[in-house]
Amino acid sequence: MSAPGSQGAEGRALHAVPEVATEKLTIAQAVRDAMLLEMERDEKVLVLGEDVGVDGGVFRATDGLIERFGSDRVIDMPLAESSIIGMSVGLAATGFRPVAEIQFMGFVYPAINQLFGHAARMRNRTRGRLTCPMVVRMPYGGGIHPPEHHSESYEALFLNTPGFKVVIPSNPHDAKGLLTAAIRDEDPVLFMEPKRIYRAFREAVPADSFAVPIGKAHIARTGTDVTLIAWGSMVRLCLDAAEVMAREAIDAEVVDLRTLNPLDRETMIESVVKTGRAVVVHEAPRTAGFGAEIVTQINEHALLQLEAPVQRVTGFDVIFPLAHNEKHYLPSRERIVAAVQSTLHF
Amino acid sequence: MSAPGSQGAEGRALHAVPEVATEKLTIAQAVRDAMLLEMERDEKVLVLGEDVGVDGGVFRATDGLIERFGSDRVIDMPLAESSIIGMSVGLAATGFRPVAEIQFMGFVYPAINQLFGHAARMRNRTRGRLTCPMVVRMPYGGGIHPPEHHSESYEALFLNTPGFKVVIPSNPHDAKGLLTAAIRDEDPVLFMEPKRIYRAFREAVPADSFAVPIGKAHIARTGTDVTLIAWGSMVRLCLDAAEVMAREAIDAEVVDLRTLNPLDRETMIESVVKTGRAVVVHEAPRTAGFGAEIVTQINEHALLQLEAPVQRVTGFDVIFPLAHNEKHYLPSRERIVAAVQSTLHF
Amino acid sequence: MPELDPSRVRDLYRDMIMMRAFDDKALKLQRQGRMGTWPPIKGQEAVQAGVAMAMGEDDWLIPAFREHGVMVLRGVPLHLVYAYWAGDERGSSYSEDVRCFPVAVPVGSQWQHGAGVGLSLKLSGDDAVAVTFGGDGSTSEGDFHEGLNCAGVFDARTVFVIQNNQWAISVPLHQQTRAETLAQKAHAYGIPGIQVDGNDVFAVYAAADEAIQRARRGEGPTLIEAVTYRLGDHTTADDASRYRAEEELKEWEGKDPILRLRRYLEQKGLWVEDQEVVLQEEAHKWVDDQVKALEEMPPQAPEEMFTSMYAEMPPHLSEQMQSLVEEVRS
Amino acid sequence: MPELDPSRVRDLYRDMIMMRAFDDKALKLQRQGRMGTWPPIKGQEAVQAGVAMAMGEDDWLIPAFREHGVMVLRGVPLHLVYAYWAGDERGSSYSEDVRCFPVAVPVGSQWQHGAGVGLSLKLSGDDAVAVTFGGDGSTSEGDFHEGLNCAGVFDARTVFVIQNNQWAISVPLHQQTRAETLAQKAHAYGIPGIQVDGNDVFAVYAAADEAIQRARRGEGPTLIEAVTYRLGDHTTADDASRYRAEEELKEWEGKDPILRLRRYLEQKGLWVEDQEVVLQEEAHKWVDDQVKALEEMPPQAPEEMFTSMYAEMPPHLSEQMQSLVEEVRS
Numbered sequence A, B: 001m002s003a004p005g006s007q008g009a010e011g012r013a014l015h016a017v018p019e020v021a022t023e024k025l026t027i028a029q030a031v032r033d034a035m036l037l038e039m040e041r042d043e044k045v046l047v048l049g050e051d052v053g054v055d056g057g058v059f060r061a062t063d064g065l066i067e068r069f070g071s072d073r074v075i076d077m078p079l080a081e082s083s084i085i086g087m088s089v090g091l092a093a094t095g096f097r098p099v100a101e102i103q104f105m106g107f108v109y110p111a112i113n114q115l116f117g118h119a120a121r122m123r124n125r126t127r128g129r130l131t132c133p134m135v136v137r138m139p140y141g142g143g144i145h146p147p148e149h150h151s152e153s154y155e156a157l158f159l160n161t162p163g164f165k166v167v168i169p170s171n172p173h174d175a176k177g178l179l180t181a182a183i184r185d186e187d188p189v190l191f192m193e194p195k196r197i198y199r200a201f202r203e204a205v206p207a208d209s210f211a212v213p214i215g216k217a218h219i220a221r222t223g224t225d226v227t228l229i230a231w232g233s234m235v236r237l238c239l240d241a242a243e244v245m246a247r248e249a250i251d252a253e254v255v256d257l258r259t260l261n262p263l264d265r266e267t268m269i270e271s272v273v274k275t276g277r278a279v280v281v282h283e284a285p286r287t288a289g290f291g292a293e294i295v296t297q298i299n300e301h302a303l304l305q306l307e308a309p310v311q312r313v314t315g316f317d318v319i320f321p322l323a324h325n326e327k328h329y330l331p332s333r334e335r336i337v338a339a340v341q342s343t344l345h346f
Numbered sequence C, D: 001m002p003e004l005d006p007s008r009v010r011d012l013y014r015d016m017i018m019m020r021a022f023d024d025k026a027l028k029l030q031r032q033g034r035m036g037t038w039p040p041i042k043g044q045e046a047v048q049a050g051v052a053m054a055m056g057e058d059d060w061l062i063p064a065f066r067e068h069g070v071m072v073l074r075g076v077p078l079h080l081v082y083a084y085w086a087g088d089e090r091g092s093s094y095s096e097d098v099r100c101f102p103v104a105v106p107v108g109s110q111w112q113h114g115a116g117v118g119l120s121l122k123l124s125g126d127d128a129v130a131v132t133f134g135g136d137g138s139t140s141e142g143d144f145h146e147g148l149n150c151a152g153v154f155d156a157r158t159v160f161v162i163q164n165n166q167w168a169i170s171v172p173l174h175q176q177t178r179a180e181t182l183a184q185k186a187h188a189y190g191i192p193g194i195q196v197d198g199n200d201v202f203a204v205y206a207a208a209d210e211a212i213q214r215a216r217r218g219e220g221p222t223l224i225e226a227v228t229y230r231l232g233d234h235t236t237a238d239d240a241s242r243y244r245a246e247e248e249l250k251e252w253e254g255k256d257p258i259l260r261l262r263r264y265l266e267q268k269g270l271w272v273e274d275q276e277v278v279l280q281e282e283a284h285k286w287v288d289d290q291v292k293a294l295e296e297m298p299p300q301a302p303e304e305m306f307t308s309m310y311a312e313m314p315p316h317l318s319e320q321m322q323s324l325v326e327e328v329r330s
């Protein structure tokens, strides 16, 4: 099943959306929509987490689901992340499809043992006898001025340990389609939701159920001079930067990776081969962020086509600052433009 | 305080060791020696962990310490990794210097919340008012055919999250000197011990206390044709591969990073600039392993001097196999030689 | 009821009034966009005042994140508490002689620090005690279990105080555990557990005093469950009316610990309206001064995000800091 | 004592003899280099046989790592148990109708799986029960707490069995917790906890039977603490004489659950030497056959490390697998 129409951020449709009924949704609503439709389609799909029931989730992503499906399928868990995942392992291995919510990515740490030690390993450990088809939803990233631990963008944590798929949508359409695909996936999928743009904009999303395939990147903007590679909320920042640069006749292509594991190397390399220049953008700290893997793969597969070293625009190697200094930490349009300039004038 | 004499692996002294009293020690013994001397020097140094007391540690790294220092300073902890670290945070912030042992790196996951959420953040969070001078010792890596979860080499886990130093010795001399420095350090240091070579060989190590500075790489073998970059047990493998290649007139330089954070970029880049070729070797899975950061930094700082793309010789992107398939997973001399060949014939 | 002389009882009342005043102010500041997310303490003042009064000068406080009251009573300047919740790390950088940990946001993670500090005090022969706080929800985390279990094993000089305000965001206590009380969880660790009415400041004081003295004598840790109620929303980002019945709130507003203590004082003839007026005025003046102090703090330099990462700044961080400084300057 | 007819009592004895035989054999294989690290079950046979007998056909078993006895009784072929500990993942790939989780090496992590499976069974209206094992040491992990607490909240169809063999590698129980019993930890979760003599197979059976029936009736989880003793080393990589007194071992050797049951059978006239000879022979033949089956397993292909990573192999893994296949072939 594939996406009936893909688009970049707000209104930047790249090709026509086929005629299907659509609704204007935010990312948070699209996420909810995907869960709702999958729960209707498959009674084995459960939602569980802290405050996901009566409260409807602290970001309202599960709003109304408990009224619709009852507390046996929308489960308010005790305050215990290790159990949210550990019990999901038990549920998934015996036939359910849990969609677990970790309230903020910064609170996934107590669950790491269950994620790394079991969820990611059950299939391989048993050579396929027991599996863990489950989704772990986690709002991630900065930009909302919250207290400590609420701004983490720690995708790299899940990428050196095999067994997960890691999916990060950048817009409402993909949020719905990718989450649908994640729920139907036979393996554990970490689904990171860019909270900064949860409600930042609405977009027409097909009202029916559809899946955007996991493992396929999306060219969010075509261009010829440089490739910007990003995921989640940084995609929008890249698109903004591209607009700014367009005024100076710099034509940037923006690759929205959408899935970090498995990575769509082909799409990414093709773009870089075409443009000869690349900048990778992420919110996480610089050192050993997933940007390093991107740079490395480009170097492994397109070194001779590179006109300049690939640049990284990232967070700094510091603890994510509290509100006052947040803006100085996060990648900005200006930093992206400066990095592009430096690849152009290498 | 600096190392009174550095050497590569087994017997490959690069420059003369000054005349100091030495003992022939394994890495495990050198680790013990460092703890013992630091405990004698500073009564605030404590050792705590599972089976570190009466049993002397499952690898005997704390053998005899409890007899010498008593159970108030060598503490057999309940089976609770999160508490080993969480209590160490409490101890360190109030004046002690805990040296915590995690029995195997695969069992550090329950402690991630305390490590990432607190140990790494206390200084920054309080702008220096409370600090966490503590060492977390973890035997890591494959090669000993143990049960599941006993072979992890997950340094990358600790490198995208700021606040730690990450140190990995490759020989008894450095094990003693680096651990001494780690215990004296004012910040949390993750000290990963290559269990595969815990007792594989002995080396002359100064009997007195000494520190090898954290943050300095070591040229374990000088060469002109290619730079092999590694840490821990992979350094010996690189040295072996270099010997093999020497017979074919390929002269490899081996950089033993010793510290992954902060990384000694200068030494590494200097070597690559000299040789024009590099291969990075690690046991961890390939994707998003620390090798990617190495490749990226080389590309950022020496792209024009590269004669060929930097190669990675790593574990595969799979769960570390049980004994039967272990040898097929781990980097081998042959794979290193093949990677070097491919950089030479690019 | 323990023998507290009238002046100390009035102190307790004063402490609680001060808390209520600064909590109200924080909510106002938040609505005005001058404060970040704020977790109100309204309704929980008796727990915090009672425990604070039982603590000795050198005792350590290890808070979770809803302990501003006790933090301020232990010596953390209010303007720094405000600064912290307004998004300034310097808010956790109070002076060395304030024996208080910073706020611990990851729920439950502070219990083990309490155990660790309690062991530290025991090992160093320090006479002090570590008092650790947490919420009812935090008792579901594995760290609660580990912290209390380890404290028991090591006879740590630690007192564990649960502010059982009966809700963890939207999750009521009976969905948190099947145990009838939280105090009985102590049984799992072979340590004493006691449930007290957390809106009765005397009961809290008595329980805390006994537990702290026991720990000080080296007789091991105690768990105190103080049953209270969160009269406000979980935080300023929450809307409790989504999940909490109006009647329940009303009922507990009637049990407001401040009203209760005031009624007691009045009955005993220890308090008259004039005093109330003076006290309220004093409270508001103090809070206003603290807001002023907050607003007079020079802005935090952007590079401060780098300067406390390590005792010595490594080269790659200096580079990054330099790039930021240049960017900000230009 | 529950009413077990003589043939079932003899079955219990038989089960325990079988366990002892395959455990002994594993140690021999290990010394010969034909087995990896092995955690012996010697001394703990009564717990495992007693619980296994109380389990219904469709019940799930969620083991830790020292439950080979009960695993085999629940239908895991012994040669696969051997294969697993010899370092072959196929050892955890038994047939679908064996309702048994694989070994969980991270101590304590399986408790939550037990809670999850118990909830799963409840939600799907399955009549079965989840029986989860763990050691005394594992009760110190946060996951124990969380698993039992959640099982309590959800009335999960789960029975938790602690094999309290009194040691966690070198750490004796009194350094693991200050609680006098492990059973009393159930109190923290509002669920029943019972301590039984784990070397008395009837006591174990009775407690397990009651708990399993209770869970099956939907009345919630139970914690069983079976007090037993690890007569062997922690694993073949351990030397228990470093930390354990010879006398203690001797004392417990006298309480060997197999001897004890045999004495009972003999006293009741249910067992004679001839039967023992036949049984021992049968046991050894079975074990030898299983060793043969182990050794007849075709070697695991190196590429098997790739083939079960995901339902569908992603391109980068195919590439890596290809490179390995080529390397092995050349």
Ligand SMILES: Cc1ncc(C[n+]2csc(CCOP(=O)(O)OP(=O)(O)O)c2C)c(N)n1
Pocket: A050, A079, A081, A103, A107, A110, C066, C105, C106, C107, C108, C134, C135, C136, C137, C138, C139, C163, C165, C166, C167, C168, C169, C230, C234
């Ligand atoms: C590990 C973790 N998970 C989730 C959260 C989000 N969160 C913050 S407070 C809270 C509820 C805490 O409840 P309780 O312990 O009862 O304290 P209270 O808020 O009632 O004071 C939650 C779920 C968090 N901060 N940390």
Ligand SMILES: Cc1ncc(C[n+]2csc(CCOP(=O)(O)OP(=O)(O)O)c2C)c(N)n1
Pocket: B050, B079, B081, B103, B107, B110, D066, D105, D106, D107, D108, D134, D135, D136, D137, D138, D139, D163, D165, D166, D167, D168, D169, D230, D234
């Ligand atoms: C999380 C974790 N920490 C440490 C270990 C190493 N380890 C294996 S078994 C064991 C002791 C377990 O004791 P207990 O739970 O009593 O089980 P027993 O070995 O007595 O059966 C330890 C520390 C591990 N496997 N997992």
Ligand SMILES: [Mg+2]
Pocket: C135, C136, C137, C163, C164, C165, C166, C167, C168, C169
């Ligand atoms: Mg609460």
Ligand SMILES: [Mg+2]
Pocket: D135, D136, D137, D163, D164, D165, D166, D167, D168, D169
């Ligand atoms: Mg045990």
